[in-house]
Amino acid sequence: MRSQEFNRDLLAFLAVATTPFHAVAAMVARLEEAGFIGLPADGDWQLQPGQRYYLTRNGSSLVAFVAGTEGEPAAGMRMVGAHTDSPCLMVKPSPEKQRSGYFQLGVEVYGGALLNPWFDRDLSLAGRVSFAGPDGRLQTALVDFRKPLAIVPSLAIHLDREANQNRKINPQTDILPILALQAGPEIPDFRELLRQRLLVEHPQSTVQKVLDYELAFYDTQAAAMVGLREEFIASARLDNLLSCFTGLQALLQADGKQSCLLVCNDHEEVGSLSTSGAQGPLLLSTLRRIAGDESGLLSLVQRSMMISADNAHGIHPNYADRHDDNHGPILNAGPVIKINANQRYATNAETAGLYRLLAAEEEVPVQTFVVRTDMACGSTIGPITAGGTGIRTLDIGVPTFAMHSIRELAGSEDACNLGRVLRRFYNYPGSLTPA
Structure with a gap:
């Protein structure tokens, strides 16, 4: 007990x-x-x-x-x-990518991550953001979107018949999360997306401009007790x-x-x-x-x-x-x-x-x-x-x-x-x- x-x-x-x-x-x-x-x-x-x-x-x-x-x-x-x-996937400073009609973010691997399990997961984003207030002074705040907003889809086995034997992951090109379909010719401004999120989580703040951030993707699947007799914790x-x-x-x-x-x-x-x-x-x-x-x-x-x-x-x-x-x-x-x-x-x-x-x-x-x-x-x-x-x-x-x-x-x-x-x-x- x-x-x-x-x-x-x-x-x-x-x-x-x-x-x-x-x-x-x-x-x-x-x-x-x-x-x-x-x-x-x-x-x-x-x-x-x-x-x-x-x-x-x-x-x-x-x-x-x-x-x-x-x-x-x-x-x-x-x-x-x-x-x-x-270990995780952290968002790069200039992350916006537009490839084949999709909006993606460039990421850097933090630590010795086991990369294969990051595919096909419902990912969210959290971390610390620095920004300028109305007086121009530096401020910081934590953000956590707390909902699935990205995914790294696997390549179908039909397009890589050797996937179960020798698929290799290139961390520069293969694990960029997809966030949205590209709605038009303009690539979304990631810092503006963060500014809007800051206003949601911290409505009392007056964010004028997002300056920088330390943000990581994470799996939204909740931690759970697992096993016939709940012998395990998975998280x-x-x-x-x-x-x-x-x-x-x-x-x-x-x-x-x-x-x-x-x-x-x-x-x-x-x-x-x-x-x-x-x-x-x-x-x-x-x-x-x-x-x-x-x-x-x-x-x-x-x-x-x-x-x-x-x-x-x-x-x-x-x-x-x-x-x-x-x-x-x-x-x-x-x-x-x-x-x-x-x-x-x-x-x-x-x-x-x-x-x-x-x-x-x-x-x-x-x-x-x-x-x-x-x-x-x-x-x-x-x-x-x-x-x-x-x-x-x-x-x-x-x-x-x-x-x-x-x-x-x-x-x-x-x-x-x-x-x-x-x-x-x-x-x-x-x-x-x-x-």
Whole structure:
């Protein structure tokens, strides 16, 4: 029953978190409802024990933390990290295309997207728009059309008899979404379409001119419980909004005695090197301000631990040979500790050991993932955070299928179970360093 309530809330979150900007806005709304206080990007922070705080960067990354009543930050912070971005198709700056009587938009592939599933989907469009108001000043607002307005039709098999054997996708020419039939000789002005949408979503604004945008197409099919007994969750953006939501729920349920923190970074799917990415200054600069001085920061770093939560590859029954024989995670068999000897994951024996202790206390099963030795291994914000801050880190994730597809699949018990362990981690009263 506990997982059913958790999953209903997760599905509601996924419905509104259509871009990193919308995900952060949704998380901020939940944080403020729970009494978290927004902090300015500049100016002094007057932090008080027992208070809860948050800050955002670029509107697409977030840090939320609790100043513990019994464990001050310098005594060690319990941290969870995730990322807000997912592979997608982003609209180019000058996107208008007129081909064979159809109006299309040029797109750029963001991240390592699995492109085949993007065909024949009802697509909508969302993101952030900058515009000039009547006084000429720069303003920004979020937009989400929230209805099907585009599609990328497949080429019929009659015109490509080898499609099921060797069809290749050219991202420059083959995945341009169709928005409309061309009504006349004039190509529609995309920025004017955005201006009209801004007026619909923000009627109080007076948009004079759209200046620029960061917009992504997304699948309008709602997240759903799937399976004979609803064993699965099917949705877009499970990688990694599932972890963002799980970490947020755990933080909201923290008892406040220990100092704890959640960071959700943007741009993980493209390397994390940005102002709001894990390879940028967001986390370390926040920790420095929390600690108060360099001495406090050194103590905080040495006594803290980070759990990097990012989905893991479940063993696919149709492709079981793609996994190491002893390390094939099964959906709904527990969160997965991710290990790589070449440091593509940041897990070590200490961080994995503490997680196993916490999971045992919650009676949550634990699995491990090690990539086949003859295959390349992906990575996460874990090694980036560990290398950039010096904080000991564990990489863990919920097992999923179809990672980086437009629709991914996870077990309906795993996220809730991970959330239980993360909550216990946030409330863990002992030292985070081994005796």
